[in-house]
Amino acid sequence: MSKTTPPPAEFEAEFINGLKTIFEEKIVFNQVLGLKITSLLPDRVAGRIDMKHQLVGHYSHNRVHGGVISACLDAMGGLACMAAIGARHMDEAPEQRLHRFAKLGTIDLRIDYLRPGISEYFDLHAEVMRLGSRVASTRMEFRGADGKLLSTGAGAYIVS
Structure with missing residues (x-):
């Protein structure tokens, strides 16, 4: 049995900057949401959105819209x-790796809404559970400023 080389602890700056540009600027809907990357590691990523009036789903409770949670x-x-x-x-x-994302797309998405989305900002976390040659499976979390888990997600993505 051969040993598998562990993933690198960190990405090089050129790859991180390129991925941030794609995610935060070129994917325009992420700009609408105000979604920003806060951590980018090979095995786990994190992001954040600030609550703003345009994201309200229930006006009398100032709750974030469920579609915003799902999209994030x-x-x-x-x-x-x-x-x-x-x-x-x-x-x-790095530039060659960044071109690999052209075919990435969502196949399936499941969201569980656990608590009302009321907070001044929200932290998001995601990790890949399995990366195959064609499909990847992920788990995601949507947390309030106090760290409480508000929603969870599971997704399948085409990666080739």
């Missing part, structure tokens, strides 16, 4: 796939 978790699941693909192909130049 979906985006974070995709970002986790990008990080895992980037780690898998560390032998390639």
Whole structure:
């Protein structure tokens, strides 16, 4: 049985900057949501959105809309796939790895809404559970500023 090389502990700055540009600027809907990357590791990613009036789903309670939660978790699941693909192909130049994301797309998404989305900001986390040659499976979390788990997600993404 051969040993598997563990993924790198960190990405190079060029890859991180390129991925942030794609995620935060080129995916325009992420700009609408105000979604920002806060951590980018090969095995786990994190992001954040600030609550703003445009994201309210229930006006009398100032709750974030469920569609915002779903969209953010979906985006974070995709970002986790990008990080895992980037780690898998560390032998390639950062620019070459960034081009691998053109075919990435959501196949299936499940969201569980556990508590009302009331907070001044929200932290999001995602990790890839399995990265196959064609499909990746992810788990995601949506937490309030106090760290309480508000929603969870599970997604499947086409990666080839």
